[in-house]
Amino acid sequence: MYKNASYKELLTLVSLDLSTAHIYPVFVFGTLTYLIIVFCNLLVLATIALSKNLHNPMFILLFNLPISDIVGSTAFFPHLLFSIVTQNRGISPSACITQAFMVHFYGTGNLLILTAMAYDRYIAICCPLRYNAIMSPKKVIKCIILIWFINVSMMVTLILLLTRFKLCRTNIVDLYCNNPSLLKLVCEDTRINNFYGMVTIVLLQGGPLLIIIYTYVQILRTCVMTKHTDARKKAFQTCGTHLFVFLILQINTTFTLIAHRIQNVSPYFRRVLGLSILLFPPFLDPIIYGLKTTELKRSIVMLLKRNICSSKL
Template sequence: MLNESLVFGPFVSLDTFVIPHGGRYPIFFVGLLIYLFCVFCNLTLLSLIILRRNLHKPMYFILFSLPLNDLMGITAMLPKVLSDIVTETNQISYTLCVFQAFLLHLYGGGILFILAAMSLDRYIAICMPLRYSSVMTPRVVACIVALTWGLDFILITLLFSLQSRLPRCKSVIKNVFCDNPSLLKLRCGNTTVNNVIGLFATTVMQAISVSIQAFSYVKILITCVVTRRSDAKKKAINTCVAQLVIIIIFEVVSTFTILSHRFKNVSSDLQKIMGVLIFLISPFLNPLVYGLYTSEIRHTMLRVLQNRAFV
């Protein structure tokens, strides 16, 4: 265990996983393969959307934000965790710690807002197909994307800016990566305002995301029940299942992680593992899920591979 009495300084210490020495390198290589796989898949998805003209549509312009967000989240977390497993240094400068925490929270809020924007796009496409082109104009799509990132950035910036008003007097973080609650525990003084604003920001993000997605999917479900065209039903279901799978898994894992810190009988190692999974689920599953369930992306990928094979 880390010593709480460590002298305060420019570096903070992280409480990494307790791993037998012989297991460090196997875990490192497995983690590295997962990271490289996620980076490759998300860069491939980004490249397809950029280079293939048939994907230059509102749905895919909004989807473009998802692999960007995933790359930011997994890159901010996993390389540092893997490095600490091998080197056993378990230290990071306070400035980089704050930057890592900021990116990780930006990633978490980004998932909620991006999936909400995507569900709204699918609602308009499925429930108002004849008006889709007139509603989802390039300007509207640009505004949706800007609002998605802008609101996320404002809320996270507000959350972190409040920490600067309190003096820092500790140097030990009992987690494998930096996040806002851990950084707040390094501060001395009354943190009530920070906790209230943190709860407010989380509530706003969840309320906006859940309400938009609930509205969109209920409307889509009603449309699927009412419509008589089996092909339209199948297309609607395939389109929505992908997003529902991702958001349900993410919400279950993140909710468990948040609640686990409220109970003392939950293993700290389990808390750490679930915390890491939050930043692995979306980058790992999104390219696979959208590749399998989005026929246009799947067919585009197959055409690209066939063209490469015959070059």
């Protein structure tokens, strides 16, 4: 019989199994990774905010992606770095639930933002004459509000369904807290949670995937039919970058959520997939968009040169 852990006892995350010799090198590497992620995403945010030439629907939507990436990285790295130094994998239930909310908030936010960006590219390439009417500033703002409303409401519901239970176990099966791993600490009937989880997976994974498939089929069709080589090249470059970022997050998230529901899946494989969700998109998003999106790359260079020159004066 399991002891009722309620919400007072410390929970224990999976051990990192670091030897004494590896503690500080791993800590330094983790700290540098986190700082690079935060710096690069803040740089993209500042560039879009300060560059008037980037104040258009595409970059206004992109502006939300670094915010989501910073939330995801901050949910994971600070506690991980603290665990590495102290060699203590304990976490309070309230901190664990907060981390789970932030992790799911980040993942859902990224999927919805990338979907909205795909729709923007679809209108720009397939309906260029109607672009300004369809993607007007008011409609873009409404789209952004809708994205965050859906994200917050669905994730709050997810966490509220979880917190109604008392915990009967304390050992979390993952490197960080998330809804599936927290549900495994519950000994009561979790069918409602499982049903809601499946609904969110279908809506938040399947919905964006269908939209992405439709928009990119139409974009590909338009690009093949166009006679303007430069326009075709630019469209492929922009959309290829976007599709690559989306697929990284979509594939990793889908397989991680499915792995939690299949008992025979290796826990190490599941943890690697889960870790990749919080590591690669926040690290790669600003680099990929910064290097592959010409307007953003030029604006970043100009912003950095301007700051360097002003600091020398």
